[in-house]
Amino acid sequence: MQSSLVNTVRLLARPNGKFNLGIVTVQNRGYATQHDADLVVIGSGPGGYVGAIKGAQLGMKTVCIEKNATLGGTCLNVGCIPSKALLNNSHYYHMAKTGDLAKRGIEVGEVKLNLEALMGEKSKAVSALTGGIKMLFKGNKVTHLEGHGKITGPNQVSVLNADGSVKEVVNTKNIMIATGSEVTPFPGIEIDEESVVSSTGALSLKQVPEKMILIGAGVIGVELGSVWSRLGSQVTAVEFLGHVGGMGIDADVSKQFQRIMTKQGIKFRLNTKVTAAKKQNGKVIVSVEGVKDGKMEEMEADVLLVCVGRRPYTDNLGLEELGIEKDDRGRVPVNSRFQTVLPNIYAIGDCIQGPMLAHKAEDEAIICAEGMVGGAVHIDYNCVPSVIYTHPEVAWVGKTEEDLKSEGVEYSVGKFPFAANSRAKCNNDTDGMVKILGDKKTDRLLGAHIIGPGAGEMINEAALAMEYGASCEDVARVCHAHPTCSEAFREANLMAWSGKAINNM
DSSP: OOEEEEEEEEEEEOTTSOEEEEEEEEEEETTSEEEEEEEEEEOOSHHHHHHHHHHHHTTOOEEEEESSSSSSHHHHHHSHHHHHHHHHHHHHHHHHHTTHHHHTTOOOSOOOOOHHHHHHHHHHHHHHHHHHHHHHHHHTTOEEEESEEEEEETTEEEEEOTTSOEEEEEEEEEEEEOOOEEEOOOTTOOOOSSSEEOHHHHTSOSSOOSEEEEEOOSHHHHHHHHHHHHTTOEEEEEOSSSSSSOTTOOHHHHHHHHHHHHHTTOEEEOSEEEEEEEEETTEEEEEEEETTTOOEEEEEESEEEEOSOEEEOOTTSSTGGGTOOOOTTSOOOOOTTSBOSSTTEEEOGGGSSSOOOHHHHHHHHHHHHHHHTTOOOOOOGGGOOEEEOSSSEEEEEEOOHHHHHHHTOOEEEEEEEGGGOHHHHHTTOOOOEEEEEEETTTOBEEEEEEEETTHHHHHHHHHHHHHTTOBHHHHHTSOOOSSOTTHHHHHHHHHHHHSOOSSOO
16 A cells, blocks of 8 residues: 655635645545545535535535435435425324314225335435435536545545545535534433334334333424324323423414324323333333422333434544534534634534524525625524424424513514414314514514414415514515415414404404
């Protein structure tokens, strides 16, 4: 194996943020392929692949490094996409199995679950979308390198094999860290992805468990809990907090959400913490304790789903060697242009501060790439929506009542139930409401909170209105097609502005 020492001209960052041209001596091994690029993106999740494509579209010679065999990161492979496929198809099964279709005049014979086929449809969706990214890379001339990306210099990224050896080296002007996040482990509970599973294992169970316990009733918990509850499992969610839906959800919406999910068969143990879990005689024994009263008991399940959140994936990226320190939660600190302490090394998505959402990462990636070539960099995190894809869906954007009270902002409230909406009535899908918060003095739309049919689609109208500084009256005066569920959004804005809706007392 031949080794040689070569001199490479690189941009070296100085502490004041300016660059010096420097001569750096690096060891160049014969087995490592050399590439030169304007931008190297580490990670091909929603943030990474979008950043790579945008960089290429802006004229940068772009390389994207991905450690997994398929592109798309957690979201496309074991997150957003497979879970939504299961949520959609399990809902159809549930409608048939519970007699909902029969009530609508659609009579079928014996309803059976073919779990293998259900999982196969999920896999088809994943394969189609991950393969689609490959085509997009090819069409936009993005070079894809497979391996673990590690930053080995201010202007160099090495691609590592599984054994840690270097297989390729890329010299680059800019680096975008888009490594995403991983499942947060629960102390003392070992995940085997069979009877004690993370969200990854819960997407691929071989059979429907008779009993399932969830540690956590946040977004991941209620979504995957809904899937397996619809398919026949007795699901109980153990939640440390006193509400369902995780952080950021409006209190009114959370209460209604819990009532609806309970009606669908999911049990909730709120203000309760899990202290331990053990496998015994083919079952999982879960020890729980009341947060307020300290009462202890044991619960039994066939499958335990650990869903207590996610943490940034920032290990073995070479950050410490370059002087890029992580915060106490493992995130990479960045400025308003997504630059680290080395101004040509950027970070976006789950590995920096902010909500761990695929669409937030995508937006950051686009404006980060634009900033590299001199564009303006701006994102309003108050206008980033959140969605829970249960049935009914839950979605929100902007401020909650709790936020506005703590900030001392006077506000008006407009609510409109889907029970009074003609399209929801036609569809026999009337659970939920739209809740609008407007500034009492200026009428500016401050927050929108929806639980009901199509909430995940409808919330984007609220995000658009808020981005443009619209008032509740502005939305109320926009003609909405009839009959549509989005008329409920208009009516709630009308009530927030004028104090009265048209189609509800």
